[in-house]
Amino acid sequence: MSLMTIFSLLISQMLIYSAPLIFTSLGGVFSERAGIVNVGLEGIMVIGAFVGVVFNIEFAESFGKMTPLLAILVGGVAGIVFAAIHAVATINFRADHVVSGTVLNLLAPALGVFLVKVIYGKGQTDSIRESFGKFSFPGLEKIPVLGDLFFKNTSLMGYVAIATTFVAWFVLYKTKFGLRLRSVGEHPQAADTLGINVYAMRYAGVLIAGFLGGIGGAVSAQSVNINFSATTIVGSGFIALAAVIFGKWNPIGAMLASLFFGLSQSLAVIGGQLPGLSAIPTVYLQIAPYLITIVALAAFFGSSVAPKADGVNYIKSK
Numbered sequence: 001m002s003l004m005t006i007f008s009l010l011i012s013q014m015l016i017y018s019a020p021l022i023f024t025s026l027g028g029v030f031s032e033r034a035g036i037v038n039v040g041l042e043g044i045m046v047i048g049a050f051v052g053v054v055f056n057i058e059f060a061e062s063f064g065k066m067t068p069l070l071a072i073l074v075g076g077v078a079g080i081v082f083a084a085i086h087a088v089a090t091i092n093f094r095a096d097h098v099v100s101g102t103v104l105n106l107l108a109p110a111l112g113v114f115l116v117k118v119i120y121g122k123g124q125t126d127s128i129r130e131s132f133g134k135f136s137f138p139g140l141e142k143i144p145v146l147g148d149l150f151f152k153n154t155s156l157m158g159y160v161a162i163a164t165t166f167v168a169w170f171v172l173y174k175t176k177f178g179l180r181l182r183s184v185g186e187h188p189q190a191a192d193t194l195g196i197n198v199y200a201m202r203y204a205g206v207l208i209a210g211f212l213g214g215i216g217g218a219v220s221a222q223s224v225n226i227n228f229s230a231t232t233i234v235g236s237g238f239i240a241l242a243a244v245i246f247g248k249w250n251p252i253g254a255m256l257a258s259l260f261f262g263l264s265q266s267l268a269v270i271g272g273q274l275p276g277l278s279a280i281p282t283v284y285l286q287i288a289p290y291l292i293t294i295v296a297l298a299a300f301f302g303s304s305v306a307p308k309a310d311g312v313n314y315i316k317s318k
Helices: 005-035 041-091 097-120 146-150 155-175 176-186 188-193 198-225 237-246 251-273 281-303
Strands: none
Touching: 005 041, 005 146, 005 176, 005 198, 005 251, 041 176, 041 198, 041 237, 041 281, 097 155, 097 198, 146 155, 146 237, 155 176, 155 198, 176 188, 176 281, 188 198, 198 237, 237 251
């Protein structure tokens, strides 16, 4: 295998595995910038994956090649609905954010598998009819060297996720909405005195997280797993949460961290094809992404400063 082929394979697989993490970690940034800790990203991804796969299976004949794209939007809407549970619990009822998120993580897989059994009479769905597959950018794929590395047989959703990152950065740091969202995550009392509706902004942050997390789950299910089962989303939401912290609650930082974690996940899959890694037992490559996540958090968590009111329930009367 040539060096060019190795790098092309690595980049392509990295983008495939990073795309769901990027979408979900961006959602985590919006939620935590608004002051709501969102441990429930894993559960939101599960619901997005379930709804996306079911939509794909049921409507593939009607929408054809457009089905995966429509499925991720439907998965995003399902993520909004599921995230609303977390929003109501933490904002209206002032529940502990970690406990509420944990409930989402416990509820989602059980609910998904139960509904699959009700709908299809078995523990997992059939494989979807339309998946994202590999994509080549017309014209760009013919660029010498760069075309083969970045634009040929690659992940379209990976590039969409990266583009979404810069949109998210612009919204957070260059718009009035973003300023207000960040203000309620830093000092909600001060924001309230300036006429900003703290509850509304926190709802916005959590629901945006639900939409992006649902998209992340639907993208993962339609590009990596190709079906839905209890093991379709296992740990990806927690890795995305780690990317939020590793990226210092910044959209671009979260995206770069997601690319790093996505690379580690892809190595667990294609490591056996790469010189130097093929001799490593498969089980070590499979646990590597989670080990790297722990090491990264241990190394950088102390230097990462969360929004000051992150995880702190706001009571308007105070």
